[in-house]
Amino acid sequence: MVTVTTATATVTAPTVFPLMQCGSGTGGTVTLGCLATGFAPSALTYGWSEKGVGLPLTDFIQYPPIQKNNLYQGVSQIQVSRADWDAKKEFTCTVTHQAGTAQSDFKKPEVEYRDPTLKVLASISSGDSETYLSCWASDFSPAEYEIKWLTINNQEITTKIHEMKTLPLERKDENGTLLYSVAHILTMNSSDPTLNIPVTCLFEGKGEKGPSNKNKTITITKCYDDPPPTQSCGSTGCPEADADVNILNPSMEDMLLHHKGTVTCSVKINKPSLDKISWQSETGNPILDAIPTTNLKGRTGVFNADLTITYEEWVKGTKFVCNVEHEEWMEPVKTPYQRVNGGTTQRPSVFMLPPLEHTKKETVTLTCLVKDFYPKYVFVAWLVDDQETGLQYNTTSPIENQGSYSAYGQLTLSLEQWNDNDTVFSCVVYHESMVKTGTKAIVRSIGHRTFERTNLVNLNMNIPDTCNPRN
DSSP: OOOOOOOOOOOEOOOOEEEEEEOSSSSSSEEEEEEEEESSSOOOOEEEETTTTEEEEOOEEEEEEEETTTTEEEEEEEEEHHHHHHOOOOOOEEEEEHHHHHEOOOOOOOOOOOOOOOEEEEEETTSSSSEEEEEEEEBSSSSSOOEEOOOGGGGGGGOOSSSEEEEOEEOOTOOOOOEEEEEEEEEEETOGGGGGEEEEEEEEEETTEEEEEEEEEOOOOOOOOOOOTSSOOOOOOOOOOEEEEEEEEOOOHHHISSSEEEEEEEESSSSSSSEEEEEEEETTBOTSSSBBOOOOTTTOOEEEEEEEEEEHHHTTTOOEEEEEEETTOSSSEEEEOOOOOSSOBOOOEEEEEOTTTOSSEEEEEOOOOOOEEBOOOOOEEEETTTTOOOEEEEEEOOETTTTEEEEEEEEEEEEHHHTTTEEEEEEEEOOOOTTTTTOOEEEEEEEEHHHHSSOOOOEHHHHHTTTOOOO
């Protein structure tokens, strides 16, 4: 940072940070952002260019600077071709200010490619009418994949009763690499002739040099409550006992809007020998309000045990333990749930960023900037004329910067909807820092008519209990 003090004012150069969208996204473009902070005076211009190309890029948005104390912050956004981005073409944002010029370069980050470990299981009993096929893909990267169930001649199974796909679970290995794990479960009629031949779980992922496929085949072996008469050794033909435990976090909407939520211990039973799924305190005492899941003898499939936690328990980071008991295990499997805390709570600043004034596109994107908050847990919803909206909106994952977090909420609407002078669009931000102040949420609103006259409208108000933004 360069600061020059004159007789009339202090001139401070900006610090520039690159912003890139989370995940791979969809569509033919990728959004890049250029954040300039800590500068004064407010006059500042942006320029975008592609490295190695002489002509500048002109189709970008430059938002008005925002003042914080005696310094300013500004943002510029541009959409570049996904094909150029995937081809590792480099782009540069140049910020010109009275105190000097600063740049930030953009290039698609290198991706860690790793094939999954596949585990395929089948659960069936002679007395059951359904068969469960489970495909577990663990520790793969990136999170771009598709899982299919195939029969002979690579024909996809279409005679399923039910299909369940979990969302990717994330973890970091000892080197900090982000890895993903998912499960794909089919429920089928046990009399389906498809089960008389081997079935294959096909994982179609992305490798460093193109598509990367991995598969694992299983032959369905029927289990019997008693050994069949043709077997003298007493074997039932069943696989080893197996159960997988998954903890599902409460939603941010429940915790921040309704001040209580549900933590779910979800257990996939592969052999009918599970006794009980229950919740305990950190010290091992049963939680009386959490009803255990019992009567599992002889049953297979996915079973859940729910735990209702209060907002106060969640904020304090109270630890709970899911306890899974199996008749063939020497000890229960204990899986903890606890929110990780640390740091000082910090209230977010919320800004509604207007769209490009003269856009040639058929859609308009409104952006709600939520910045400088801690902890990272935030819920952003959108309203149209104070009502829930059926429009498409999303929120980026919070980005950490010097101990606090920032996120963007974006609402996509048609140009016709935006040009309606009687419509007001509002972003509603919920964060735990507002609970002690008595403010239920921070609201920022904008409409085409107010945008033409005043650029934007900023409101800070309590949301009535009848207003329920959609996640």
